[in-house]
Amino acid sequence: MFEFLFDLVFPHNTCALCRKPGLYWTGRPWCEECDRKLEATRENRPVCDRCGKYLCGGDNQCQDCSEQAPPFFIARAVGPYEKCYKVAVKLLKFMCRGYIAVRMGRMMAEVVKNEPRYWPLDLVIPVPISQPNLMKRGFNQSEVLARNVAKALGLKMLPDVLVRVRETPSQRELTKEERQQNLKGAFDVRDCEKIRGKNILLVDDVYTTGSTAKECATVLLDAGANRVSVITWASGKGF
Numbered sequence: 001m002f003e004f005l006f007d008l009v010f011p012h013n014t015c016a017l018c019r020k021p022g023l024y025w026t027g028r029p030w031c032e033e034c035d036r037k038l039e040a041t042r043e044n045r046p047v048c049d050r051c052g053k054y055l056c057g058g059d060n061q062c063q064d065c066s067e068q069a070p071p072f073f074i075a076r077a078v079g080p081y082e083k084c085y086k087v088a089v090k091l092l093k094f095m096c097r098g099y100i101a102v103r104m105g106r107m108m109a110e111v112v113k114n115e116p117r118y119w120p121l122d123l124v125i126p127v128p129i130s131q132p133n134l135m136k137r138g139f140n141q142s143e144v145l146a147r148n149v150a151k152a153l154g155l156k157m158l159p160d161v162l163v164r165v166r167e168t169p170s171q172r173e174l175t176k177e178e179r180q181q182n183l184k185g186a187f188d189v190r191d192c193e194k195i196r197g198k199n200i201l202l203v204d205d206v207y208t209t210g211s212t213a214k215e216c217a218t219v220l221l222d223a224g225a226n227r228v229s230v231i232t233w234a235s236g237k238g239f
């Protein structure tokens with residue numbers, strides 16, 4: 001209802017992704033051409049059966065997953081972290097175009113709906129961001145996405161159960177092993193009762209090395225969750 005009123009008063013007059021003029025609204029923030037581009041970018045690309053990373057070779061699992069099975073049950077993304085998918089993340093995080101999260105969240109929910117291995121699900125939980133980033137941005141993009149995913153799936157979203165308890169140095173320059181080590185003790189669960197025995201859908205914007213998703217899944221499972229699956233808007237490449 002709020003979304004409808006907002007659109008009525010403030011319709012968008014350019015496509016959120018390519019800025020083509022026209023009439024756009026929250027449920028349809030980009031043009032048909034951008035829709036086609038998003039579709040074409042993700043078409044017929046083989047992904048790791050377990051973590052959803054885009055594969056270059058002919059195997060059905062990436063190297064990471066075949067070396068060590070991830071703690072989560074399954075991870076998938078709407079598309080690869082490139083081109084228009086990357087643009088959408090930038091717009092959402094840095095360009096104050098939070099309204100595109102509604103459509104992004106619906107597309108993420110669609111992936112979950114169409115993959116039977118996700119089900120049954122009980123709860124949606126966003127990956128918490130670091131305090132400095134939260135202060136800088138004013139919002140957690142994963143929480144905004146999680147809210148829309150949960151709404152589209154008819155599930156409850158709990159934003160304050162998985163929390164960040166320790167700040168970590170930037171992950172950017174680190175190797176895979178260092179990243180995992182760097183994140184140890186960064187997350188904690190408040191109120192374990194809320195997740196005990198539950199099948200959880202963990203939501204993040206991008207899956208790159210998977211170290212964040214893996215650490216969050218481990219913490220949730222240690223706190224008593226039955227199963228954790230992951231959905232992101234975009235995913236990186238695996239080998």
Ligand SMILES: [Zn+2]
Nearest residue numbers: 015018031034
């Ligand atoms: Zn467009």
Ligand SMILES: [Zn+2]
Nearest residue numbers: 048051062065
């Ligand atoms: Zn994998």
